[in-house]
Amino acid sequence: MSVRTFTDAYGGFQGLACTHDEPHGTATAGEAFAMSEQSVQEQGSYLTPSLEHARVADAMRHGILSCFPDATLRAAARTMSLHHIHTIVVHDPEDSRVVGVVCDSDLVSALIAPEKGQRVIADVARRDFVSVSSDQPLIEAVRAMRERDAAHALVVDSHSGKATGMLSTLDVLGVFAWGEA
Numbered sequence: 001m002s003v004r005t006f007t008d009a010y011g012g013f014q015g016l017a018c019t020h021d022e023p024h025g026t027a028t029a030g031e032a033f034a035m036s037e038q039s040v041q042e043q044g045s046y047l048t049p050s051l052e053h054a055r056v057a058d059a060m061r062h063g064i065l066s067c068f069p070d071a072t073l074r075a076a077a078r079t080m081s082l083h084h085i086h087t088i089v090v091h092d093p094e095d096s097r098v099v100g101v102v103c104d105s106d107l108v109s110a111l112i113a114p115e116k117g118q119r120v121i122a123d124v125a126r127r128d129f130v131s132v133s134s135d136q137p138l139i140e141a142v143r144a145m146r147e148r149d150a151a152h153a154l155v156v157d158s159h160s161g162k163a164t165g166m167l168s169t170l171d172v173l174g175v176f177a178w179g180e181a
Contacts, residue, residue, distance in 0.1 A: 050179040051172075054138040059175045060155045060165040068093045069100070069122035076121055077107055087152045087166050090125045098163050100125030103152060132167060133158045142172055 049058055065079055066089040076088055090100040102125050110124045130153040132141040145153050145167075155165040 048175060048179040051139060051176050054175050054179060055134070056132050056136050056138055056141050056155055056167055057134040059138055059171040060134065060167045061171060062165045064089045064154075064163055064165060066091045066098075066163075067121055069120065069125065071121045073107055073110055073119050073121065073124065076102055080104055080107070085166075086168065088121070089154065089163055089166075090121055098154065100127050101129040101152070101154060102126070105151075129154055131156055134164060138172065138175060141167060145169065 048054075065083060065085060067076060067079070069090055069092070071090075079088060080086065086104045088102045089098055090102060091097065092099045100122070102121055106124045106126065110119060128148075130145050130148050130150045132144060132153045132155055134155050135158040141153060145151070151169050153167045154163055155167050156162065157164045
């Protein structure tokens, strides 16, 4: 059997194709997973450092989606849904500083709250959010997130001090799962 990756017309990773070395056979999904898992375990990853050696920048999602405090909850929900993200940063319209973070769970809680009327992001944004530096050791960031029971942390560039991305617990799990360097 052999394992090969295939890409779409734009060069994005699409998946793994497994075939028997015989001319007409294809592997089952279970065989494909076992082969890809074996390949990763044998070869490791030259791109992803281990959890112990990783920095926040190694795991974070670069770029943020943001809104102003007067954005509607519906607009925030649409943005999250459209872009498949779990967190939106709230910026002050006058000086662009971060004034809060809204997670999908905050919006879901707001949806079932008894308050009526047109609510805005400022009503549900968390003002006490976890912020970590991009060059901080990942394990330290994970500890800060655990201490505050947060699934997401705002990542601030260590040189400019500006928000540059988000770190989620799933991003951390990716480093744990694939990091070998």
